[in-house]
Amino acid sequence: MPRPTLRLAALLLSAAPLATAAHAADPAAVVANYADIAHAGFEDSLIRARELNAAVDALIAAPSDATLDAARAAWIAARVPYQQTEVFRFGNPVVDDWEGKVNAWPLDEGLIDYIDPMLGANDENPYSVVNVIANPTFEISGTTVDATEITPALLESLHEIDGIEANVATGYHAIEFLLWGQDLNGTGPGAGARPASDFDPANCTGGNCDRRVAYLKAATDLLISDLEDIVAAWGEGGQGRADVTADPLQGMVMAFTGMGSLSYGELAGERMKLGVLLHDPEEEQDCFSDNTHASHFFDGVGIRNVYTGSYTRIDGSIVEGPSLQDVVASADADLATNLLSDLDASVAALGGLVASAEAGTAYDQLLGMGNPEGNALVQTAIDALVAQTRNIERAVDVIGLDGVGIEGSDSLDAPNAVFQ
Amino acid sequence: MIRLTALLFTAALLASPLAAESAAPGPLPDGSHNTEPGLPSGAPERGEIDHEALRRRSLDVLERQFGAFDSAAAGLAEVAAAHCTGEVSEDALKAQFAATWLAWAPLDSYQFGPIQNTGAALTVNFWPDKKNFVGRGLRALLELPPDQQADPSVVAGASAAAQGLPALEMLLYTDLPLCPAVVGISGYMAGLSHEVYQQWFGADGWADLARTAGPDNPVYRTAEEFTKTLYTAVDFGLVRVAEARLGRPLGTYEHSFPTRAEAWRSGLTDQIIHAQLRGLEDLIEFGFAGDVRDPDRAWILQIFGQAHDRLDAIGTTISEAVEDPATRFRVESLQDKIAYLRSEFARTVGPELGVDTGFSAADGD
Numbered sequence: 138m139p140r141p142t143l144r145l146a147a148l149l150l151s152a153a154p155l156a157t158a159a160h161a162a163d164p165a166a167v168v169a170n171y172a173d174i175a176h177a178g179f180e181d182s183l184i185r186a187r188e189l190n191a192a193v194d195a196l197i198a199a200p201s202d203a204t205l206d207a208a209r210a211a212w213i214a215a216r217v218p219y220q221q222t223e224v225f226r227f228g229n230p231v232v233d234d235w236e237g238k239v240n241a242w243p244l245d246e247g248l249i250d251y252i253d254p255m256l257g258a259n260d261e262n263p264y265s266v267v268n269v270i271a272n273p274t275f276e277i278s279g280t281t282v283d284a285t286e287i288t289p290a291l292l293e294s295l296h297e298i299d300g301i302e303a304n305v306a307t308g309y310h311a312i313e314f315l316l317w318g319q320d321l322n323g324t325g326p327g328a329g330a331r332p333a334s335d336f337d338p339a340n341c342t343g344g345n346c347d348r349r350v351a352y353l354k355a356a357t358d359l360l361i362s363d364l365e366d367i368v369a370a371w372g373e374g375g376q377g378r379a380d381v382t383a384d385p386l387q388g389m390v391m392a393f394t395g396m397g398s399l400s401y402g403e404l405a406g407e408r409m410k411l412g413v414l415l416h417d418p419e420e421e422q423d424c425f426s427d428n429t430h431a432s433h434f435f436d437g438v439g440i441r442n443v444y445t446g447s448y449t450r451i452d453g454s455i456v457e458g459p460s461l462q463d464v465v466a467s468a469d470a471d472l473a474t475n476l477l478s479d480l481d482a483s484v485a486a487l488g489g490l491v492a493s494a495e496a497g498t499a500y501d502q503l504l505g506m507g508n509p510e511g512n513a514l515v516q517t518a519i520d521a522l523v524a525q526t527r528n529i530e531r532a533v534d535v536i537g538l539d540g541v542g543i544e545g546s547d548s549l550d551a552p553n554a555v556f557q
Numbered sequence: 558m559i560r561l562t563a564l565l566f567t568a569a570l571l572a573s574p575l576a577a578e579s580a581a582p583g584p585l586p587d588g589s590h591n592t593e594p595g596l597p598s599g600a601p602e603r604g605e606i607d608h609e610a611l612r613r614r615s616l617d618v619l620e621r622q623f624g625a626f627d628s629a630a631a632g633l634a635e636v637a638a639a640h641c642t643g644e645v646s647e648d649a650l651k652a653q654f655a656a657t658w659l660a661w662a663p664l665d666s667y668q669f670g671p672i673q674n675t676g677a678a679l680t681v682n683f684w685p686d687k688k689n690f691v692g693r694g695l696r697a698l699l700e701l702p703p704d705q706q707a708d709p710s711v712v713a714g715a716s717a718a719a720q721g722l723p724a725l726e727m728l729l730y731t732d733l734p735l736c737p738a739v740v741g742i743s744g745y746m747a748g749l750s751h752e753v754y755q756q757w758f759g760a761d762g763w764a765d766l767a768r769t770a771g772p773d774n775p776v777y778r779t780a781e782e783f784t785k786t787l788y789t790a791v792d793f794g795l796v797r798v799a800e801a802r803l804g805r806p807l808g809t810y811e812h813s814f815p816t817r818a819e820a821w822r823s824g825l826t827d828q829i830i831h832a833q834l835r836g837l838e839d840l841i842e843f844g845f846a847g848d849v850r851d852p853d854r855a856w857i858l859q860i861f862g863q864a865h866d867r868l869d870a871i872g873t874t875i876s877e878a879v880e881d882p883a884t885r886f887r888v889e890s891l892q893d894k895i896a897y898l899r900s901e902f903a904r905t906v907g908p909e910l911g912v913d914t915g916f917s918a919a920d921g922d
Contacts, residue, residue, distance in 0.1 A: 208872070227920060227921075243687070243688065245688070259689055260689045260692060261686070261687065261689050261816070262688075274570065278812070299812055300808050300809055300811075300812045300814070302687065303687060337765030394920075397915075397916040397920065401917070401920055401921075402916065402918050402919060402920030403920065403921035404921075404922055406918050408921075409678065410676060412678070413676075414676045414680060414716075414717035415690060415716050415717050415718060416716055417690070417716065488700045506714055507714075523673070526915070526916040527776065529916070530785075530916060531778070
């Protein structure tokens with residue numbers, strides 16, 4: 138399986154430009170490069186999603202351990218570029234509005250398929266055990282839903298139904314659940330272990346294999362069309378690109394907001410600290426596949442990409458150009474270097490989670506109640522992510538951008554002389 | 558027993574709506590007056606802010622607020638133990654529980670430094686609870702032998718969702734057995750509240766870190782950076798009220814969520830919002846004080862007052878109000894008022910202090 142490795146991490150780090158400003162700090166060029174990196178990242182995500190779709194087709198055509206493993210490997214590979222795009226989410230309304238379709242989490246997976254009712258039923262969500270795959274019709278808020286045909290449109294209509302965020306019917310994590318099934322190992326070793334025969338109508342396990350196959354195919358098709366939308370949004374004339382390039386100062390605010398918000402509130406807080414405090418093995422983002430270490434790691438790499446203005450594509454080519462780092466360096470060289478050191482440190486700390494997983498201890502095991510060393514390893518990464526937001530804030534101050542952290546800020550009325 | 562009685566009396570007073578109304582801006586709640594009101598009124602311009610004085614005054618406010626929670630949590634542990642030995646009534650325990658939650662409410666705005674390091678925002682008040690973590694964590698705790706349930710060090714190793722106020726509320730307001738788990742949980746929370754206080758105001762605490770702002774300080778390179786932290790905390794607190802405390806139960810017009818209201822079981826939802834707003838007013842009036850021009854400070858405090866009025870005008874608990882179109886719009890109008898307060902705060906106070914919001918725990922989703 139093409140699991141991301143530390144060698145890959147080293148490669149990514151060495152591919153980035155040195156701290157010295159190699160390009161002129163022209164804000165328009167900086168945000169243009171930022172948009173190019175976003176476009177390339179989403180395009181890579183689309184390419185990998187199509188490869189996943191082909192692997193799903195092969196699984197459906199001939200269900201076996203080999204074809205299921207190949208589909209799982211394709212899903213893991215698809216996460217590598219996608220997670221590096223998460224930094225474009227916060228601060229970019231186009232991405233933020235769209236993101237929930239493909240990466241919503243956490244989910245009450247019992248909406249989709251069979252579960253162990255002791256593990257996944259949610260009293261707060263009346264639809265947490267609906268099981269669409271087993272039930273061609275069911276009731277939502279007193280209305281009967283016709284799910285005889287499982288189509289992308291049906292899944293879209295069920296997604297976050299009744300305003301409940303845990304009703305995740307689409308996206309990477311719905312597909313992940315279908316490929317792996319629930320991880321019933323708690324904080325012990327092991328991921329989900331769905332048998333390939335769950336996708337084999339001729340020798341069906343788990344019941345309703347034809348409908349499970351239909352769900353998997355519909356979800357994968359939908360992922361592709363959703364990714365096509367976002368690639369278009371970052372292409373020439375797309376809304377995502379227009380939003381960040383129309384006003385380069387505003388574009389840089391968005392870029393820094395994305396870096397800081399993903400670092401602190403989202404990754405360090407919602408996705409990591411919560412799990413450590415709850416000691417709950419399901420409080421990990423890729424809880425079915427036990428791929429969380431890699432997802433967090435590539436989030437960190439993505440944050441660093443935006444700062445250094447450099448992204449290594451899945452084919453090994455590099456998209457790079459004038460960067461936020463260059464802009465900061467032209468105002469305060471020490472700060473520019475310190476922020477790069479912070480980002481290197483968080484990527485390294487997140488790399489510690491990857492190293493742990495590769496050595497046989499998965500992220501969910503690190504969260505365990507009786508595992509203070511594991512808890513500390515996660516906490517180290519949290520601390521590094523929180524620490525880097527301080528220099529991100531200082532970078533915003535030093536280059537004279539107000540308004541970072543405020544959604545829809547209009548306080549751009551005092552741009553620093555550095556931009557004039 | 559005298560101390561316990563006094564404590565219970567204070568708790569009852571704090572928990573009463575009367576007390577909630579009486580804390581208008583003016584003398585400090587402990588009866589003393591602020592001796593350092595900051596610069597005289599009259600337009601400190603950008604760049605003339607005395608960030609050191611602002612820090613000194615604000616730390617006084619924070620020490621009082623963190624101290625109040627520390628005392629209330631210690632009192633709760635004491636009352637809980639007395640209840641389980643039959644010395645005090647369940648009503649008295651509920652009153653002290655309410656006082657403790659209302660003492661916590663202002664601290665929700667300060668999710669940086671010690672609160673972040675200890676994870677207290679989640680361990681003291683695990684909310685919102687999107688997947689019934691409180692129920693599951695509590696169930697696991699209640700399966701342990703009684704002596705372990707009563708042991709704070711056992712609770713320390715449990716799920717964060719079973720360590721704080723929502724877990725205590727579930728014990729107090731459902732059919733679950735109250736004793737002895739209430740002793741273990743409140744004992745753990747008392748220890749944590751003291752730890753948070755010490756990390757702030759003990760030797761080499763966060764307050765000292767703020768006081769020693771400078772080029773070699775690991776967190777605050779300048780005194781202004783601490784001002785920015787406090788300014789961000791006010792904005793964050795208002796976001797928490799508008800988006801979480803009001804927004805989550807409001808849901809959409811088609812589908813509201815009464816049981817997503819914080820503390821709906823105990824009915825403390827509205828008082829918690831009053832208390833959080835009052836904590837922020839306290840910081841602005843006595844902490845930011847004269848470093849924000851008089852007319853602007855008065856204007857912001859006036860909007861706070863309007864928000865309190867709108868909250869009182871709802872006429873029923875938020876949990877009930879969101880379901881009925883006739884009262885729902887009152888909750889929405891309160892939410893609008895908080896949004897207005899936030900934008901007016903950013904428009905007036907931010908530029909005057911020369912700071913803008915930084916990142917906060919509210920930035921995720």
